[in-house]
Amino acid sequence: MESNEETNxxxxxxxxxxxxxxxxxxxxxxxxxxxxxxxxxDKHKGDNAVTAKFQQINEAYTGVSNQI
Structure with missing residues (x-):
């Protein structure tokens, strides 16, 4: 079994x-x-959940583009 930390x-x-x-x-x-x-x-008036999603997208693109 994987721990929750590993999965998250x-x-x-x-x-x-x-x-x-x-x-x-x-x-x-x-x-x-x-x-x-x-x-x-900026399109979502500073909603923290949106900011987190935006940061995740940027992190993903950086990670993928480093592999290309």
Whole structure:
């Protein structure tokens, strides 16, 4: 059995960016931009949950783009 800490700390960047594992660089970039615009904190009047989602999207893109 996995502990809750291990499960919660694991992030699937491809799932966060809503792309397949074999997605092209262009598809990853397009989905990142779409999600970043959708979840940008300025559009949601500083909602903390939205800010956290936006940060997660940025982290995922950084992680995936480092692997490309």
């Amino acid at each position: 700390s694991y992030k699937d960047y491809y799932t966060v960016l809503e792309v397949d594992y074999d997605a092209t660089d262009e598809k990853i970039k397009l989905n990142y931009r779409k999600l970043a615009l959708k979840w940008h904190p």
